[in-house]
Amino acid sequence: MPLIELKDVRKVYNRNLPNEVVALRNINIEIAAGAMVCLQGASGSGKSTLLSIIGCIFPPTSGRAAIAGRPLSRLPDRFMTIHRRQNIGFIFQQFNILPDLTVLENVGLPLMPLGVPPAERREKAMSLLEMLEMGHRADFPARQISGGQLQRAAIARALINDPPIILADEPTAHLDRELSLGFMKIMADLRQAGKTIILASHDHLITEHPAVERIIGIEDGRIHAA
Amino acid sequence: MSFAKQLNILDYALQGLWRRRLKTGGIVVIFSAVIFLAASFQFTIKALNNLVDQDLRATPEIVIQKMSAGRQESIPLNYIKKLKGIWGIRRVVPRIWGYYFDATTKANYTVIGLNYSKMPMGGLLDKALIKGSHLPGPGEALIGTGVKEVLRLPDKGAMLSLFRPDYSLKALKVSGVFMPSTDILTTDTILMNLPDSRDLFAIKPGLVTDLCVYVANPREVTTIARKIAARLPDTRVVPKSQIKETYREVFGWRGGFASICLLTAIAAFIIFAWDKASGMNPDEKREVAILKVIGWQTADILSLRFYEGFIVSSLSFLLGCTLAYAHVAFMGAGLFRPILTGWSVIQPRIMLRPALEFSDILLIFSLVVPPYMAATIVPAWRSAIIPPDAAVN
Known part of the structure; x- marks a missing residue:
């Protein structure tokens, strides 16, 4: 049974309004556990929308989306959040790290609503930051660290709940070649550790990376090569 | 969790x-x-x-004022005799209570004339005076801190000049000042003995402004007040609780x-x-x-x-x-x-x-x-x- 299964998925924004936009049309994808997949397409092609549906941020307008064995279409918001918390780690294009918190506090944020006590939160976050060679920046305010370090902080935050699926939206858009290669190495290592990685990008450095086993092309909301 | x-x-x-x-x-x-x-x-x-x-602890439990046509007027001292026989009255003390407007300072003073020796708790008055002051004798007056400041008087020994209704001057020697802690009640007060206050306001002998009734048991104030009102129908009987309420x-x-x-x-x-x-x-x-x-x-x-x-x-x-x-x-x-x-x-x-x-x-x-x-x-x-x-x- 695939870890991610989308069947006839359609997503329409501003439905029945004059500014209605069809972002995805009849998407059919199956992704097995432990795969490393790249969603490739130009800006506005629909790859971020597809990533959001896989990431349980919103359900599709129609069609069936089952993530980690659970159909999303009729899942209430509350359970969608819990499902996302347990199964998905997100890495954003602009990192979405809160600039006024320290790196350590940012990484530990997903554990707060789980009731994890501060000491345990700190310990978990610290071990991830050390794994990503960011331990020396743990107590720095996020606004004082570089773009590459911000991204590693974002990776640590995505991993803190030990989710089986890691999603990254244009993860190398703000990085130079060296940092981008470093990011892909971390992703490859995570895949080796059993995580399922889905990257949305049009960066050749990602699409041509040897660890990426499959590329799904998206254009105007449709899959054109799978 | x-x-x-x-x-x-x-x-x-x-x-x-x-x-x-x-x-x-x-x-x-x-x-x-x-x-x-x-x-x-x-x-x-x-x-x-x-x-x-x-501050009202030492004041009388009941005050009696004579009324005529809905307004207060002087009460004859012989009304005291009419109260005899009402069980529970400890003492009745006559008092003159009036207001004096000083045109120079545009201030209103409260003038009180009392016979302290007849007050059951007259001794308590001593405790309300600043050190060195004494209860006023004939021709003397005690003043509140507000009066002292408005008239720029020393604590004692100064002369207080007040006008009678006929514009003749009445001079009183200041025997002392009330303590500032009693200001809420005494700040504008000029206290003197009964004859001096009668002289100041030109009130005829045998008359005062009100009668102060002290009772033995404070729980009986309402009953006694009701009895007084029944016996003196032309008066207003004001219990202390009503003053507090005011x-x-x-x-x-x-x-x-x-x-x-x-x-x-x-x-x-x-x-x-x-x-x-x-x-x-x-x-x-x-x-x-x-x-x-x-x-x-x-x-x-x-x-x-x-x-x-x-x-x-x-x-x-x-x-x-x-x-x-x-x-x-x-x-x-x-x-x-x-x-x-x-x-x-x-x-x-x-x-x-x-x-x-x-x-x-x-x-x-x-x-x-x-x-x-x-x-x-x-x-x-x-x-x-x-x-x-x-x-x-």
């Missing part, structure tokens, strides 16, 4: 308030100022009532009027709080979206906003009440004294001891904290339902 989660959210709320300390501080300062005003009024009125209770009503009316102004201020602040809470800046919206995308639920964001509101309003409440207490206890409620006490140009200089009562604290709390929480709950809800995809795009 749930408790630990709430602790974590509370911790995050505290951190957030500290991060936005300028905005938080601004709200706390304004809110505290509003609470300070409301609490000061409440504490001041309570302290004034306590002070009146304390003071309470005066303070209550003035305080109530001021409270309306303060409630308006509180309402204005609540509108301000609503406006501040509604107008989330893009960074705050983004923060909520990020929290939601990494697994915080709508209920968690609502809890966060609730804690923020509760911390801000409780902190303001504590700060406002503490400042109000200090203002009343150590500064004699200087900001509101002109509104709540005194008249004419003489204001009592009072040392207030605010009595903190749970009901007062609860009243102030319920006037400010729940309205603030209610005003911020809808904006909090609007903030909590920001979709997580706002962080993605």
Whole structure:
């Protein structure tokens, strides 16, 4: 049974309004556990929308989306959040790290609503930051660290709940070649550790990376090569 | 688990308030100022009532005044004989109580003429005088601190010149001054013996303005007052409780009027709080979206906003009440004294001891904290339902 299964998925924004936009049309994808997949397409092609549906941020307008064995279409918001918390780690294009918190506090944020006590939160976050060679920046305010370090902080935050699926939206858009290669190495290592990685990008450095086993092309909301 | 989660959210709320300390501080300062005003009024009125209770201890339980055509007039001393036989009356002491307007200073003084030796607790008067003063003998007078200051007199030995109704001068030697702690009742007082006050106001022999009745058992005051009223139908019988009630009503009316102004201020602040809470800046919206995308639920964001509101309003409440207490206890409620006490140009200089009562604290709390929480709950809800995809795009 695939870890991610989308069947006839359609997503329409501003439905029945004059500014209605069809972002995805009849998407059919199956992704097995432990795969490393790249969603490739130009800006506005629909790859971020597809990533959001896989990431349980919103359900599709129609069609069936089952993530980690659970159909999303009729899942209430509350359970969608819990499902996302347990199964998905997100890495954003602009990192979405809160600039006024320290790196350590940012990484530990997903554990707060789980009731994890501060000491345990700190310990978990610290071990991830050390794994990503960011331990020396743990107590720095996020606004004082570089773009590459911000991204590693974002990776640590995505991993803190030990989710089986890691999603990254244009993860190398703000990085130079060296940092981008470093990011892909971390992703490859995570895949080796059993995580399922889905990257949305049009960066050749990602699409041509040897660890990426499959590329799904998206254009105007449709899959054109799978 | 749930408790630990709430602790974590509370911790995050505290951190957030500290991060936005300028905005938080601004709200706390304004809110505290509003609470300070409301609490000061409440504490001041309570302290004034306590002070009146304390200062009225030595006053007669019942005062009898003669009425004619609905107005007060002098009462004949032979009315005392008519009270004989009423069980429970300890003593009846004649008194002259009048007002003297000084055109030079435009001040009204309260002139009291008494025969201290006949008062059951006349000795207590000594305790109300500053050191070196003594009860006035013939041709002498005791004055309140307000009179002393308005007329710029020394503590004793000065001469006080007052005009009789026929504009002839009556000179009195100042034998001393009342202690400032009794200012609420004595600040504008000139106390002298009965014959001197009769002379000053040109009241005929055998007449006084009122009769002071002291009773043996304070529990019987109402019964005795009723009996006096029955026996002297042309008089007004005023028990001490009624005098207290008059003071309470005066303070209550003035305080109530001021409270309306303060409630308006509180309402204005609540509108301000609503406006501040509604107008989330893009960074705050983004923060909520990020929290939601990494697994915080709508209920968690609502809890966060609730804690923020509760911390801000409780902190303001504590700060406002503490400042109000200090203002009343150590500064004699200087900001509101002109509104709540005194008249004419003489204001009592009072040392207030605010009595903190749970009901007062609860009243102030319920006037400010729940309205603030209610005003911020809808904006909090609007903030909590920001979709997580706002962080993605």
